Amino acid sequence: MSKRIATLERELDVRLFTRTARGVELTLDGQAFLPHARNIVTGVDRAITAIRPGSRALRIDVLGLRSAQAVVLHDYWRSHPQTDLDVVTLRVNDPRLVVTAVQAGDIDASFRSVTDPGTLPRDVQMIHAFDSPLELLVGPRHPLASARTLTPSQLRRHRIWVPGIAPRSEWAEFYDQLATDFDLRIDAAGPHFGDEVLLDILADSADVATLVGSRDRYIWPTNHDLRRIPIVNPTLAYPLFLILPRANPHPGLRAVINHLGSLAPLPETVWRPSWATTARDGDDRPRSDLRRRR
Structure with missing residues (x-):
């Protein structure tokens, strides 16, 4: 430690410590340097903590x-x-x-x-x-809007619009199998402009529905009057x-x-x-x- 302090003092061209009868004390330059040195050490410790599994978030x-x-x-x-x-x-x-x-x-x-x-x-x-069990999300003018529950067979021939199905994604394969097993009309055409636009379209449509997870969080204006309808017998689970x-x-x-x-x-x-x-x-x-x- 003494050698490292001596090296540091040579690099800084100042004395950081002085020896007295009571031991070693900081010089005025040492007192000025100390808080900055502490900040450097604290910053290094925080940097290591931020990337070390078990100590970081x-x-x-x-x-x-x-x-x-x-x-x-x-x-x-x-x-x-x-x-x-x-x-x-x-x-x-x-x-x-x-x-x-x-x-x-x-x-x-x-x-x-x-x-x-x-x-x-x-x-x-x-x-x-x-x-995550699926629900059908529809507007008030949709033919299925008054149902309390629906079976997969009741969804046939209805357009289920799911924009944003990305190729090579897990949900692309999910919807492919779902459509095949239950003969559903799942439409992924068109760009996905976000959930708000999707909800607006559902509220105004008499023939478009979509599928959402029962725990998925969606919020829409009261006048949209959208309905989330559970699908049962069987429950469709993502x-x-x-x-x-x-x-x-x-x-x-x-x-x-x-x-x-x-x-x-x-x-x-x-x-x-x-x-x-x-x-x-x-x-x-x-x-x-x-x-x-x-």
């Missing part, structure tokens, strides 16, 4: 801040307000890019799905988070998974996963896409691995 990617993932994560944070949580939205549609971000440590986890779990890298795992590292996941993920496991289950009669069933069947080992590391 838990960083989780959600598809959108109005999505079911964000709503459930917000419910968790409300019951655990001491959690240092950083909610982000990666602006990518291809889940493989999300996997790369998890591998790189840019995020700790993401509410996304890889529809072919066999293609996941060995250092990344995907565990089932929860299922499966949500959590992608995270297999080794050394952020310690904060344990409590989040426990919260997801406490969510109320769906009814027994549920439709899920085939890839979701495959992923759930292979879900036990990654989940138990994570719990053993508690």
